[in-house]
Amino acid sequence: MSQLSRSDVANLARLARIDMTDAELDHLATEMDVILAAVARVQEVATPEIAPTSHPIPIHNVTRPDVVSASLTPEAALSGAPAQEDNRFRVPQILGEEA
Amino acid sequence: MTLTYEDVIAKYEPVLGLEVHVELNTHSKMFCGCSTDFGGEPNTQTCPVCLGMPGALPVVNEKAIESSILIGLALNCSIAPFSRFSRKNYFYPDMPKNFQISQYDEPICVNGYLDVEIDTEEGIKKFRVEIERVHMEEDTGKSLHVGGATGRIHGADYSLLDYNRAGIPLVEIVTKIVPGTGKYAPEVAKAYVAQLRDILRSLGVSDVRMEQGSLRCDANVSLRLIGAEQLGTRSETKNVNSLRSVERAVRGEMIRHAELLNKGERVVQETRHFQEDTGLTRSGRSKEQAEDYRYFPEPDLVPVAPDAAWIEKLRESLPEHPSLRRARLQEQWAVPDKEMAAMLNADALDIVEETVLLGADPTRARGWWLGEISRIANESGVAIVELAITPKDVAQIVALVAKGDLTDKLARQVVEGVIAGEGTPQQVIDSRGLKVVSDESALMAAIERAIAAQPETAEKIRNGHIPAAGALIGAVMKDTKGQADAARVRELLLAHLGQPNTINP
Numbered sequence A: 001m002s003q004l005s006r007s008d009v010a011n012l013a014r015l016a017r018i019d020m021t022d023a024e025l026d027h028l029a030t031e032m033d034v035i036l037a038a039v040a041r042v043q044e045v046a047t048p049e050i051a052p053t054s055h056p057i058p059i060h061n062v063t064r065p066d067v068v069s070a071s072l073t074p075e076a077a078l079s080g081a082p083a084q085e086d087n088r089f090r091v092p093q094i095l096g097e098e099a
Numbered sequence B: 001m002t003l004t005y006e007d008v009i010a011k012y013e014p015v016l017g018l019e020v021h022v023e024l025n026t027h028s029k030m031f032c033g034c035s036t037d038f039g040g041e042p043n044t045q046t047c048p049v050c051l052g053m054p055g056a057l058p059v060v061n062e063k064a065i066e067s068s069i070l071i072g073l074a075l076n077c078s079i080a081p082f083s084r085f086s087r088k089n090y091f092y093p094d095m096p097k098n099f100q101i102s103q104y105d106e107p108i109c110v111n112g113y114l115d116v117e118i119d120t121e122e123g124i125k126k127f128r129v130e131i132e133r134v135h136m137e138e139d140t141g142k143s144l145h146v147g148g149a150t151g152r153i154h155g156a157d158y159s160l161l162d163y164n165r166a167g168i169p170l171v172e173i174v175t176k177i178v179p180g181t182g183k184y185a186p187e188v189a190k191a192y193v194a195q196l197r198d199i200l201r202s203l204g205v206s207d208v209r210m211e212q213g214s215l216r217c218d219a220n221v222s223l224r225l226i227g228a229e230q231l232g233t234r235s236e237t238k239n240v241n242s243l244r245s246v247e248r249a250v251r252g253e254m255i256r257h258a259e260l261l262n263k264g265e266r267v268v269q270e271t272r273h274f275q276e277d278t279g280l281t282r283s284g285r286s287k288e289q290a291e292d293y294r295y296f297p298e299p300d301l302v303p304v305a306p307d308a309a310w311i312e313k314l315r316e317s318l319p320e321h322p323s324l325r326r327a328r329l330q331e332q333w334a335v336p337d338k339e340m341a342a343m344l345n346a347d348a349l350d351i352v353e354e355t356v357l358l359g360a361d362p363t364r365a366r367g368w369w370l371g372e373i374s375r376i377a378n379e380s381g382v383a384i385v386e387l388a389i390t391p392k393d394v395a396q397i398v399a400l401v402a403k404g405d406l407t408d409k410l411a412r413q414v415v416e417g418v419i420a421g422e423g424t425p426q427q428v429i430d431s432r433g434l435k436v437v438s439d440e441s442a443l444m445a446a447i448e449r450a451i452a453a454q455p456e457t458a459e460k461i462r463n464g465h466i467p468a469a470g471a472l473i474g475a476v477m478k479d480t481k482g483q484a485d486a487a488r489v490r491e492l493l494l495a496h497l498g499q500p501n502t503i504n505p
Helices: A006-015 A022-040 A074-078 B005-011 B062-074 B182-203 B243-262 B308-316 B322-333 B337-345 B349-357 B362-380 B391-403 B408-419 B425-431 B441-453 B455-462 B466-479 B486-496
Strands: A088-092 B012-023 B086-089 B099-102 B109-120 B123-138 B142-146 B158-162 B169-175 B215-225 B235-240 B270-274 B281-286
Touching: A006 A022, B005 B012, B005 B182, B005 B243, B012 B182, B012 B243, B062 B109, B062 B123, B062 B169, B062 B182, B062 B308, B099 B123, B109 B182, B109 B337, B123 B182, B182 B215, B182 B243, B182 B322, B182 B337, B215 B243, B235 B243, B235 B281, B243 B270, B243 B281, B322 B337, B322 B349, B322 B362, B337 B349, B337 B362, B349 B362, B349 B391, B362 B391, B362 B408, B391 B408, B391 B425, B408 B425, B441 B455, B441 B466, B441 B486, B455 B466, B466 B486
Parallel strands: B235 B270
Antiparallel strands: A088 B158, B012 B169, B012 B215, B086 B099, B109 B123, B123 B169, B142 B158, B215 B235, B270 B281
């Protein structure tokens, strides 16, 4: 039974800024559905006694003291930037005229 | 046709919701060791973690967790025994990672409240603002929009990003909806933010400077017909950068909503930006497409599970609660209720206390801040703290009045001069020639006229011939139609001509 519709996949692609062709959407809608179905088997063994977990190892409170350490130089920070200006990252237009 | 506020509240009930973001004052960022200092050169406080470089791993700042728990405790919240970070996914260049680490369904503090008091014509009214949650997240970078007409994001050609602020610990405090404030909604919103700020300041967890953005308020407002059950559509106003603006923004949105509803139009659920100059809001990013942040647990951070001992240790370190401090100061200074409320409303408690700590009499200090200084602030449309007069200035002025060097009337001129940027009280006194004069400034003018009319007599007096003063005193008495105190005129005259007042007339 289908869990994930073609429009769900199209929406995910939009949210992830991935441009997809119709053929790719058709293909992925089927494929991702199969993947989800496989992963969904976990739910069969889940019981109320088992707390949902986001980590395989039960550790918590891993913290660091509030101490300043060295930062990168602006040159190093910007070295991988496709564009820069006045020691700032330069990015393309964010919003158009309306909105 | 513009509705009046009275029209609005006669028909509609406002419902408030307030989200306050607080930048914590930790030395280092939330998840890395970069400095949090304000005002550094662009991109000098970044590292692979806060730039979102692949493979860089965040580690939580312990102080930030403690500050968050302190905030929760001070707001009567329950501290969650187990709390997790989540990724909030969105594409916007203010976060280089393309997600913000925040908390979603498991915030660190939940279910608190803050009682606020406002002063109304019906007396002091108390409102309980319930807190839904307090959660931890990280601040975003700063964008500079280049090109376009106004420097706004809309129509800009491109944007420049400085990530010094990206990753600074941020705590978001979200209220439940606040119904039942009626016409007092704007005042309640302001009082809530003011009291929250006082608490945060007393905890020492943030600089809470609204003008620098370390305390930011988003005001959600909706209207419903009085008696209606269902909530109206809300708008969310951002960019509210002062206490006064909180009140203006809520009031303005109430009127805007009512105008739409009266015309049979719908309120659009959207983000609006407050305009400081007009007091109005303008539409920001439209939320037509429901936001879909696809939150999921942050896999690079382990859960936070503060144990009871840690929480109790923090609870013991809580400072005097601002409401207790207010009660204490009110008693120490013997302030009547009504005036206490006025002082809180003017946001003057801290500044009066500072003035008192510098030696001023509490009643006098309060009188200046809430009287002349507030009047000037109101006329200029700014808060008293924004004026160029400090507690030290006011304490000096109070002392000069107490010594008799200034009358109240002259002191008002000194206050005016200090606010006008003419310098310290002493500089204003010197430059305006207010030194050692009485409140009878008309008297001084008369003395000047007498001297100008009889320069030779004045010269004699200057040369030490004191008995000649009689002629000038007589002229002044005539000039003032005998209403002046001759002894006082003599004092003033001799002082003015640089002679000691040796002989009593």
